[in-house]
Amino acid sequence: MVDGHHLFRTGLVSLLTSVPAFAVEAEGATGAEAVTLCRSMAPDVLILDIELPGCDPYEVLTDVLKESPDTKVIILSMHDDGAHIRELIAVGASGYLHKSVDYPALRTAIHCVTLNSDQLVIHLPQKALFLDDWAEPKPSGLISKRELEVLALLAEGASNAELAQRLFISVSTVKRHLTNIYRKLGAVSRSDATRRAEAAGLLPARRPGERFVISGSCAPPRQGRPRPPERWRETS
Template identity: 40%
Template sequence: MTPSPAPAASTRILLVDDHALFRHGLRELLSMEPDLSVIGEASNGAEAVAFVTAHRPDIMLLDVGIPGDHAATTITRTLTAAPATRIIILSMFDEPAVVKELLGAGARAYLLKSVTRDDLVAALRSVRTDPDRIMLSISRESFEQVSDSTAKVLSDREVEIVGLVAQAYSNSQIARRLDITESTVKRHLRNVFTKLGAVSRIDAVNKAIAMNLVSPEKPSAPRLRA
């Protein structure tokens, strides 16, 4: 499949859905945004992976129910072929287990097909400019279940570091306290941000508190030995 031409500065998007009418409508909708360009379409996972391998789109909009491989397999194959391609799931299924599985496979957003145009466009722009952010547009019930299960995927070290951040420790102070390098602290925090869908240290702490990972007690000033 030859990709459609796109302006140099635009976000290049691949649409993956087995319903041609839905793809056409989505292409028309996104064509109204000057910074978004649909460069290709696919109707199944194999076509999607082949297109991504050849043309490396910035974003792939992937329907959960496409024929062929399971969506998680398509995500894994896509990211193996093109690690920089961001994957956004569009789905009719508001199922916490599905959401968790596909986010765990590497999707950067999970949106129900009932999502508004503005929210879809915002998600496309967000995952392109902030690759560590996870976008969700699901029911509150599903979100709470996904959040509860997400808490379990943080490692003990990540929980420890978030706890120290909650106590107002800086990266260098955390590194000294745990006897690790500052770059290791930063790597752990990037993982925490990704897993919790956090956009800042404060956001990560707030979400960790909400998940009962760290204490909501007022933090005290860190005391470290020289």
């Protein structure tokens, strides 16, 4: 468990260790410690506070999953805004719990993510579910040429390894591009990013077997603006 608030962390560790099914292997207070602990111990579950001093939560989460891909990360936070949660889930968090959560709900969340690799657990105050920022996000920000190339290969179903090979970049760089794409498009998965890119006019509709070479860079088009055909060149 990694949390910057010592009193909260020690209290929660005490609760967790009171249950025979759980063993708290280590605890820390910084993002660097979270990465180091996951690299050396590869825990089943990391409970991570994202409000660590001097840390970018998205970079910490990305680095943790790079060092220990099989670790399930449950985020604990006082934030309840949908956009923030969407981005953390897009990076790879398996759960997001508000710090007002009770202990039985936390225990259930840990069981869920460890027993089912596809399980996503979110526990928020009821009022948070009615906030405007849970609405479908609109694409925002400049989409770079490289990100368009990544999107085009995503549409073909390329894996991270294939993306790295075809674009002559490292897998970690691929993951960073994916994180940026998810954030800019408000996407939560690879298929969701592709769907949103096509809906925003960043990728043309693709027929099976076609590939696209992307040139230039572009921002998501305003509603009603014609899509410039010269942005893409179709190849077989």
